Amino acid sequence: MTPSAATGASRLRLLSPTYAATTVGMFALVAFAAFEATAVTTVMPTVARELDGVGLYALSFAAPLASGVVGMVAAGARSDRGGPVVPLLVALVLFSAGLVVCGTAPSMQVLVAGRVLQGLGGGALTVCLYVIVGLVFPPVLQPAIFASFAAAWVLPSLFGPALAAFVAHAVGWRWVFLGVVALVAASTLLIVPALRGLAPRDEVGEPSRARLIWAMIGATAVLVLELVGSRDDAMALLAALALGVVVLSLRRLLPAGALLARPGLPAVISTRGLLSASFFCAEAYIVFVLQDRWGLSPGTAGLALTAVGVVWASASQVQSRLGQRITDVAAMRWGTGLVLAGTAALVMVVVADAPPWLAMATYVVSGAGMGFGYPRTGVAMLAASTDSDRGFNSAALSIADSLGGAISLSLSGIVFGVATRMDVDPFASVFVLAAGLAAIGVVTAWRTAPR
The missing domain is CATH 1.20.1250.20 (MFS general substrate transporter like domains)
Structure with a gap:
């Protein structure tokens, strides 16, 4: 220069x-x-x-x-x-x-x-x-x-x-x-x-119609999953069919082996989806449970979102400053572990009807896990990509992110409705779902090392 x-x-x-x-x-x-x-x-x-x-x-x-x-x-x-x-x-x-x-x-x-x-x-x-x-x-x-x-x-x-x-x-x-x-x-x-x-470009290349169609099918199936799964009649059986359609669409939108968390890039994509699935499932209900169970005002309950935002950003800065002193694989393992610890503790707090500040604190632990592990899924994806598949893999990471959260939220609606009808604590049931997804995320994170 x-x-x-x-x-x-x-x-x-x-x-x-x-x-x-x-x-x-x-x-x-x-x-x-x-x-x-x-x-x-x-x-x-x-x-x-x-x-x-x-x-x-x-x-x-x-x-x-x-x-x-x-x-x-x-x-x-x-x-x-x-x-x-x-x-x-x-x-x-x-x-x-x-x-x-x-x-x-x-x-x-x-x-x-x-x-x-x-x-x-x-x-x-x-x-x-x-x-x-x-x-x-x-x-x-x-x-x-x-x-x-x-x-x-x-x-x-x-x-x-x-x-x-x-x-x-x-x-x-x-x-x-x-x-x-x-x-x-x-x-x-x-x-x-x-x-x-x-300047507008000349339209060159073939439009990705098949990919768009599968995205539409997957999105529709996710919504149908929650709509029919939360019913208390025979229509609820269609939820299994909707879930099968979602899995089929994901097979078309994600790299081969992602649904099985095969070692390397497929497991990285899976880990990203499961991080989002667990965390955003809990996020949708944390304010709800603070208002419904402990009677907090919307403003006070919203402090949980404020705290987790600060902690997420801080943890993200920590992993960034650590750089290569901690590998991408280790960061994803620590991140998923913290999300699991936070959601599992949230279950215990809700079941024990402990003070509401404990519920906020456990949720913040999950936020620290997201800040530490979430960014490294993108870094690991780029490291495993080449010029020929970088665009596809980047899109797949975003799709796993969004559909992972959407699927878990649809399942949480089903769990909440079923638990309510069975006179079981619906909030604890939803947080058990979030903890279960985080536990699977821990397993996939251990498979993210490149082959």
Whole structure:
């Protein structure tokens, strides 16, 4: 590099005039999407009770994760063929439309439909933003913009639960959804100048129709799994068929051997999915149980989300600073072990009806495990990939992430309903499910070493 080039590179900053508006706009979009996720977790128990839809509580969380896979696959294929501008705009429209549907929903069924739209838009939004980073920002700035995305997820965990509880109390829970629409629109205006500079591509290559179809089949089967599995009649038997369809779709979307956690990359993909499955299954119910069992207010119960956000980020920084002093395999093993310890302890706290702060503390332990092990699944995946399969493996990791959480949430809805009908503690039953998934994750993490 010449001295002048080096000087030019050193002057590049995310907030320099060339990139400032785009940086702020992308950061804001990620932050508002993250705020919506943490805010909804805080107010959803209230929403479910008001709309008489506790039976669809788990589905309201599973729906956006499942439909998000479809958005990811569709946006990725479209961006590769024609550029990210059109899919990004479609993603923003779908995400905003979903927020409007949720904010005006007269019933829990309509709210779930809005969450499906949100997921389609949110999944596509994530992929499009990553593509835009590669097209707009020079390589020297890309690590910084990705770090800003991580920070954009941490900040809402600090303030989102309390703000959501305040908004719900002051003007009603509907504005937790509707208020984000205007913020998303304002953020979009900031990145429009950068989008104008991206010339549309000629559509080359064959569209990945088969992959998109399997993503749609898998997402639909996940939702059907919870809908029919929570019934108390013969229709519940269809849950087994839906689960079989989900497994079949995963075989088409993930690398060979991932469902069996074969050593190496397949086990890495499995570990990522099981980490998400266990943690997000517990996350969906931690605020619910704190309100229902111990009578905490939404704002106070939401402190659990704030604490876990801080601990997740801190643990992530610790594993980053350790670098090669701890291997990816060891980090994944420690991470899954901590998630198992946290969820298993949460079961004991709920069963013993211990003080609520103990429930929060055990959940935070799981957050530390996610912060320590979750990032290394991505590092291990890239290390096991080549130029010919890096894109497929990256997509597979995201799909395992989303569908893992969606499947566990659908199963948690079934477990919650069955336990309630059998007069068994439904919250303890759900957390037992989360602990069981974490235990399987520990086993797969021990198989992640490269062959």
